[in-house]
Amino acid sequence: LAKTTQPISMDSYEGQEVNITCSHNNIATNDYITWYQQFPSQGPRFIIQGYKTKVTNEVASLFIPADRKSSTLSLPRVSLSDTAVYYCLVVTGAGSYQLTFGKGTKLSVIP
């Protein structure tokens, strides 16, 4: 599986848009990019998954350039409740049972 690299931490003020970029240089043709969110003392929660271009849901947007070597998770107008760790994962095919989590990006939203 392709290794992912993302910033260790980010700070943002409430109401701002936050973009978290993830590098996955060795992504394979069959791989998808998936993001999970984890609040303290809770299990991770699926946010969004994409293969190429742009995917949007009620929580976030995911931007994937044509070469697919990186991706950007965009959180619009963050609030204090968005303070969490965000994990970028590369999964094989449309789903993969063995999820590989890195250390993630710890997002701190400041009032």
Next chain:
Amino acid sequence: NAGVMQNPRHLVRRRGQEARLRCSPMKGHSHVYWYRQLPEEGLKFMVYLQKENIIDESGMPKERFSAEFPKEGPSILRIQQVVRGDSAAYFCASSPTDFYNEQFFGPGTRLTVL
């Protein structure tokens, strides 16, 4: 529809004792996964089970750790003769099928070994 349930939420054991962690998947889910998270680290895959079958245990330590998912009842992760290095958060996840784009995680069991 209740989510994935894990119990206990916190478990304290002394070195050498046994730890039993339980996981009830979401209703309608027959695929269960266990992960371990050390402090300040990401989750590491341990084992994947379906009812009465272990599909992949490549992430499980070879000794002292075992998992089961019986026909009836919750999935159990069992750690025998615990050591301090076993202290971690253990998460269970479930999905309705194996190749599915989302795993649903429980709240975890935090094991502390004294």
